[in-house]
Amino acid sequence: MKIHLKLKKDLFEYIELLYNRKRIHSTLNYMTPMSYRIQNQAFISTS
Structure with missing residues (x-):
């Protein structure tokens, strides 16, 4: 059981x-x- 857990x-x-x-996501x-998170944070910061 321990091995399974x-x-x-x-x-x-x-x-x-x-x-x-x-993994890239469509x-x-x-x-x-x-990469997506970094791009969106940069976009939000400049808004």
């Missing part, structure tokens, strides 16, 4: 902390989430 935790961390942050105009 560790595997589940490790998989969640990989997907949420690594994969989803590097809904974000083919940018990574971090």
